[in-house]
Amino acid sequence: MPEVLEIESYRRLAERVVGARVLSGWADAYLARKLVSPEAWAVAVAGRRITGTSRRGKLLVLETDTVPLGVRFGMTGVLLVDGDAGLEGLFYGPHQFREEWVRGGLELDDGRRLVVHDPRRLARVEIDPDVDALGEDALTLTRAQFDRVLAVTRGDGPAIKARLLDQSRVAGVGNLLADEMLFRAGVDPRTPVGRLDEDQRRALFRAFTRTVASLGRRGGSHTGDHMVARVPEGRCPRDGAPMAVATIGGRTTYWCPVHQR
DNA sequence: AGAAAGCCTCGGCCGC
DNA sequence: TGCGGCCGAGGCTTTC
Numbered sequence: 001m002p003e004v005l006e007i008e009s010y011r012r013l014a015e016r017v018v019g020a021r022v023l024s025g026w027a028d029a030y031l032a033r034k035l036v037s038p039e040a041w042a043v044a045v046a047g048r049r050i051t052g053t054s055r056r057g058k059l060l061v062l063e064t065d066t067v068p069l070g071v072r073f074g075m076t077g078v079l080l081v082d083g084d085a086g087l088e089g090l091f092y093g094p095h096q097f098r099e100e101w102v103r104g105g106l107e108l109d110d111g112r113r114l115v116v117h118d119p120r121r122l123a124r125v126e127i128d129p130d131v132d133a134l135g136e137d138a139l140t141l142t143r144a145q146f147d148r149v150l151a152v153t154r155g156d157g158p159a160i161k162a163r164l165l166d167q168s169r170v171a172g173v174g175n176l177l178a179d180e181m182l183f184r185a186g187v188d189p190r191t192p193v194g195r196l197d198e199d200q201r202r203a204l205f206r207a208f209t210r211t212v213a214s215l216g217r218r219g220g221s222h223t224g225d226h227m228v229a230r231v232p233e234g235r236c237p238r239d240g241a242p243m244a245v246a247t248i249g250g251r252t253t254y255w256c257p258v259h260q261r
Numbered sequence: 262a263g264a265a266a267g268c269c270t271c272g273g274c275c276g277c
Numbered sequence: 278t279g280c281g282g283c284c285g286a287g288g289c290t291t292t293c
Contacts, residue, residue: 002266030290058268072267074267075265075266075290077267119292120289122290124268153283158284162284174266220266221266222266249285251267
């Protein structure tokens with residue numbers, strides 16, 4: 001589920017625990033998969049004071065008085081503080097909470113509990129995450145940064161959709177945001193990056209910034225204009241054409257073959 | 262039954 | 278022709 005808009009809402013939620021001290025923490029073997037062991041998480045977090053929050057793309061960072069703590073949410077992860085998701089409508093699928101889907105978290109000295117709720121177990125915690133492996137953040141991307149996102153070293157480069165999903169180029173764009181900005185810009189997701197002309201680049205950057213801004217106001221990645229067409233037999237809400245579907249950049253991609261070219 | 266809004270690894274092959 | 282690195286495919290995991 002979560003893309004940069006959702007992770008930003010988790011970050012704002014996490015701001016509520018700034019100042020608290022961690023009594024103890026735990027993580028199951030999946031959530032701690034990137035660590036040497038689940039115990040490494042418990043050891044790293046015990047006694048830490050949460051001093052702030054930050055975010056790069058889909059990576060949430062809890063700053064502490066010692067080492068930064070990272071959380072990646074995978075496809076179905078949600079952050080909860082005492083059972084509160086902080087934002088309406090962000091729960092995946094059935095919109096339900098189950099205690100057995102709580103994969104780990106932190107017990108705080110003020111009695112509150114910050115947890116990662118994740119049915120499909122693709123969320124991960126990290127200790128001192130490598131923030132610089134990620135590209136510039138999608139919510140503050142400038143045109144100059146966007147031009148570097150589109151830079152190609154050899155040949156025509158990958159499909160534009162694949163490049164938009166490349167977290168080392170720009171951090172935070174997931175499948176839905178990528179399809180929405182391509183839809184708005186009128187760009188075929190299969191277009192090799194190196195083949196985009198200046199008009200398309202300009203339109204795409206404009207659609208990029210407007211998409212994150214407007215979907216942020218609406219309440220999440222799933223509130224895009226093209227979402228209604230994201231079904232079998234779906235039709236383009238702009239011109240009524242049957243939508244095309246294919247796997248591009250490893251993800252299911254919907255686009256309008258009439259106005260996206 | 263098959264697909265799912267993320268991420269990681271691996272192998273093939275592109276292009277210098 | 279050799280090689281480093283880019284890029285796409287596939288797997289992970291569980292649910293509906």
